[in-house]
Amino acid sequence: MAHPSQLGFQDAASPVMEELLHFHDHALMIVFLISTLVLYIIVAMVSTKLTNMYILDSQEIEIIWTVLPAIILILIALPSLRILYLMDEINNPHLSVKAIGHQWYWSYEYTDYQEIAFDSYMIPTQDLAPGQFRLLEVDHRMVVPTEAPVRVLVTAEDVLHSWAVPALGVKMDAVPGRLNQTAFIASRPGVFYGQCSEICGANHSFMPIVVEAVPLMYFQDWSTLMLEDA
């Protein structure tokens, strides 16, 4: 989850997020190198007493500073397109979950076999137990099995919302009357937090998303429990 003074992304919990992390490292390194070069050149130009009045044109350097940026752009574009198409691969999910946005909570439905449905409200700050995270915890988490492709169908009952979990590399808008599909694989067990990512009224900042990934056996126990409680 997010940490205070965090600079980078949260640790990846899905293969897609790992790829995005590595790509970001790659692109950012290129940006740092170019920025360092440019800053160096600026400082060098500004801090000399010499003046240059006699160079008019130079074919060689013009070629270099046209071709080199083109090569750099290709080096950025190729991994980027690779990930774009990777995210678009056909996947055969093991589980479908519906995430429905309301003002101001999410509700989740698991209806592949029987009907499990529940609301997920933020835990108010005054009701937090010691060690729990302010504005992030919910009363009922969305539980999924690890290592299983999960399809999430996102929609909304009233206004626009957006279902996002950064650690899983997932964000999908919740549009009333529309069913948007996204998918992820939770590579490791854990609890992953996200927040509503589309302005939706007074309590937009207070309808978080919590995904709890557990081994399949525990997921089965949880779903049995949820059916009994219903």
Add this chain to the structure above:
Amino acid sequence: MAEAIDSKIKNYKTAPFDSRFPNTNQTRNCFQNYLDYHRCNKALSSKDMDTTPCDWYQRVYKSICPSGWVNGWDEGIDNGSFAGRV
């Protein structure tokens, strides 16, 4: 043929990838399977045939359609105000 459908329904995990709806927007996928279930039921029961094959469509729409939508459509069918052609 019936056995193939039966085993498909028995081994059902969740709605499989449907190449008619390859993109992010699955609204039509949900609605189409709902329509297909009711049309299948209507067609097969009007010929007094077994309606078990229609259960596939029901499993799929139950997997992917929000229950609020399904309840609203069911009510519409019951009181004759459903907008789709069944």
